[in-house]
Amino acid sequence: MGFWIVAGAGSVLVALAIWAGFFRPRGGDRPAAAYDLQVYRDQLKELERDVARGVLSEADATRAKAEVARRVLEADRALQAAGGAGSAGRRSDAGLLGAGLVAMVAGAIALYWQIGAPGYPDLPLETRVTLVEEARADRPGQAEVERSLPPRPPIATDPERAALVAELRQTMETRPEDIQGLTLLARNEAALGNFRAARLAQGRLVTLLGDQARPEQLVDLAEMMVLAAGGYVSPRRRRPCSARLRWTRATGLPAITQG
Template sequence: MEFWIIVALTSVIVTLAVAWPLLRAPKKSTELTDDYDMRVYRDQLSEVDHDLARGVLSEEEAKQVRTEVSRRVLAADASASTSAAEIRIDSSRKTNLTALAVMAVFLLGGASGTYYLIGSAGTADQPLAQRLSALQTARDNRLSQKEVETRVGNITEMEDKATDDYKKLVAKLREAVKQRPDDLRGLNFLVQNEARLGRFAAAHQAKSRAITISGSKATGTDYTDLAELMIIAAGGYVSPEAEAALAQAFAKDPEDPRARYYSGLDLAQNGRADIAYKVWINLLDEGPEDAPWIAPIRGQIADVALMAGIRLAPPPPLAGPTADQIKNAANMSEKDRRKLINGMVRQLSERLASGGGTADEWARLIRAYGVLGETEKAKKIWGEAKLKFASNAKGLGLIKEAATSAGVAD
């Protein structure tokens, strides 16, 4: 209630400040002169001439009377002019009052109505320190690695593609590691093979065991590998456990670019897109273009910039077929037309491999392979896209639609 009282008083003060010039019109109190007075004076002038002709008035007397009547005529005419001005002033004042009424309705009613619809009068002040504290609280209470893994599960299609013989070999490796739990070489070998089967939870558990055995000999790369396996197992989510592994990686190697990429992802997921953007921009500037973290950054940097309130220039559109190419394609044989399409698809594939590309471009490539009947290539691109856009639900949804149309979606 106190808020609305303050708003009302402020609105009234502002309205009066704007209205004051409109209310300052001069006021007049002179009575209007009737036209009848003018006719009387004109009749008196006519009577003077008539009396002079009859000899009632001498020439000198007639001159004096004319002078007096003429003075009264001039006075009456001035009074009439003043009355006309008063009418105009009164009309102008009425116009100003009308404008004032309309302005008050729009200013007070419009502002109050707009705030009523979109405002939040009951929302408390949120100083920067308070907002940062709220972000930190949410960060401290986010889901654990185990909770997220339970929801995500394994990437089963990777295991489904593996041959039975390979699965049996990995099963034997698991048994061997159980028999020799301190075998560092066997553990690292198990990490690689569990990851190839899409069993990233088992992979990071084996990696964690290997780091424990290594002790102080564990490198920054070891901890970054551990964090990466955890993040993939959680579907792109950076858990508190993965964050702790990244902290260990930075303690060993503060400049590790892969750890910096995942740190940026962690920041973006926890309300600090402004810092994440700076981290990723620096990585893009450092390169090299074929580094494995460049493509994921390019695929997500626009969303992070948007969350940080940064406007990015749109990337140059991927060149499509020219008008001449389209015209010539209509006259080509089926073989030549297919060759042209394959060339365009190859250009798109190379662009995505080197520059990352947007979700729309990945979707276009999958659809193109589907049209060409190259389902294996479409399936491969779909698998890569799921990893690349794991933390970009909107982009992944767009790509999945393309994979569905190509017949390669899960």
């Protein structure tokens, strides 16, 4: 409730500030007819002073006053017309501004209600870490994720290459411990988009090599596992110490384990 009170008060204050700024008088809003009217009035006063000083005769002053009075009436009519149009435009702009402010506040509340978490309690850092650890421990394994994924669409490839890969698969069924064959099979299956088959072949290769597995072979296995799971990183089980990468100053890479 406290959040809604603060957020609502802030939204109302911002809307009021915008509204007040819109209606604040500005010097540039004065129409040109108002300046003309002021000039004509000053001219009438100047005529009176000229007559008093004897610079201008009464007859000439009368004719000049009549001309200035005519201009005063025209300027006054123009000023009234401009004021009416300005008031109508001002009212129209005020209506649009009010509707926009209401829509802005309502839209912000609706957006937060849709993608936010109203009423969600605060989570201390320790609780967040515990929740993350629990989610990490309970996430599905590699095989489960692979089974849940829909079949991948086949990648267009050279028919001759596809035939060679099919022949290589048959050969590896009779020679499951052929290191070179497993290497070729894993690479070609990955090139064809068969990441699960590539992962199985690479995992078999790393298992056979044991302590002799090279770092790049472990990296390839980790990459194939992620690709086979559709970008998901499954829980990893540690391999023997001599068959995994450790954090080193030379490479700056963390240990990679199979899972």
